[in-house]
Amino acid sequence: MIYFFYGPDSTLLSQKVKTEVRGKVDISDQLQFIKFNSFQDTVQDVVMESLSTSFLGEPKVVVLENCYFLSNSKEKVPPLDKQQDFKSLIDYITFPNPDTNLYLLMVGKPNKKSEIVSLLEKKAIVVEVNNLTDEEFVETANALAKEYNGDIDRESVTEIVKRSGRDYTMFVNNVRKLFTYTNQIRIMDVQQLVNNPLSDDVFSLFESLINNDRPTQAIRITRNLFKMGYDTYKLLPVLASQFSFLAEVAYLDSRGSTEKEIADSLRCHPYRVKCSRRNLKYLDFNIIIEIMADLSELERNLKYNLDDPQTALELFICNFRKNYLMRK
Template structure:
């Protein structure tokens, strides 16, 4: 295994799992002496290098996980310490210890213009942790359940994804809940009983109800969200974002572009585009434009009206 590893992406949980697995594969058994975790924001480069060059105590091998290694990105981030990047470059260029360094980068891309990034790409190994696709999430759910000697029927799996979306963190936490709740085969009733509906899916459901004229159900859902302490202003902005997505998907699909192209062009997950395409087929483009105008006007009212935001939001749902 290359002793300089970089794992980057926006899915924090998957990055952490990947780093932990990489360390375990290298060390065999993990203990408090063999695996060290440091934060780049808080640890000077000199200390990091000293730790890497210090022989492991009561262990044959040593690994260091460097959290939030933002120096490999273009982000301008404040740090608690000053870093000597030239010293770090010199160390990595002439690394002669046997310590595994794993840099975790919570960013969708690395800054390949930087000298240190070019060096690590040359001397080390770089792994991008991408968001999982719908088939990958489905396979992950089934494999995870198989490890627990459990399974899930097709209707329940579809319902599970409708509630959680394709967010890995949502899927993982909700799967843990339903595994504890069910003995062997997970059914739609089990999912309905214990799986929470993600905010993203609630917003999609809300826009779907609005577009299909089911205003009473939409208001009921709004009241439920407000009871859950969701801020009306935040809900409004999420709805505006969802209508913008629907409108953009409608435009691009009318031009004949496929789902994968639209997702890449709009920089959203293909599963969101899949759901949006399913919905926009039912509606004309001018109807979606009309909704966008109402959203814009309501955004202005929220910032200028004397009425309470909860009341304004219900009025907005009735109007839109």
């Protein structure tokens, strides 16, 4: 049988295969569970392995990771692409070896115009492997807890999911990191050892800029971000995106759109629109556009080494109220 798994996370794709074949083959046996990578191996090697019968006639699983040739991505193809014999793969998909389970894994979305993808949709089991549900994250955490002979409560799992941005790989890495620290993970451990996503911290900075008379809190958040390894070059685009979103809300609000209509138009949660509309008490559309222009100018000056990055950002924060809020 042939399986085509695709989705946003390579680790999750690999885990999906292991879950599927566990109990059917020994994944530690390299004669039963054989892995290839399209960046390093040719498809004809994969086909040859899939056609061959195992020495003892046992079932066999062949996995081909990073099937870039099935993706709709415009990224540059690897040098090995010139050596790939895709016709051999097409022939194999048409007439597969019934004793071999072949798994094709691809990060991203499939190219619907591809001849191979079209054939897979007819001949293979095609599965989109999306991010886990809340319950699946809990199950994954409990499985890791057994591996470490430890314990993790549901509240901690929920917080790790949030701080990992629902990214499977980051979630697993964070849980493993916590289990090296303690065998009983609780919420305080998560708060101390797992960083919030950058977007959450920048949102806190954004809210602090608009809603506080003094820049003390905003400066504290910024310096914490610097300590976490984020520099001005990483912070500026994310901060600018917050003001860009606020500008879009301000424009639609000025046209009389309701909260729900704005949320639908911007494809976001209504609560985010509600918070943004509340911030419009302090800033109007023209001032928001001016802020974005000033952030762009700040970024341009940094590229030409005209300012010290950290000092420039902190000066922007310190002068924010005087330059923008007091003019509303």
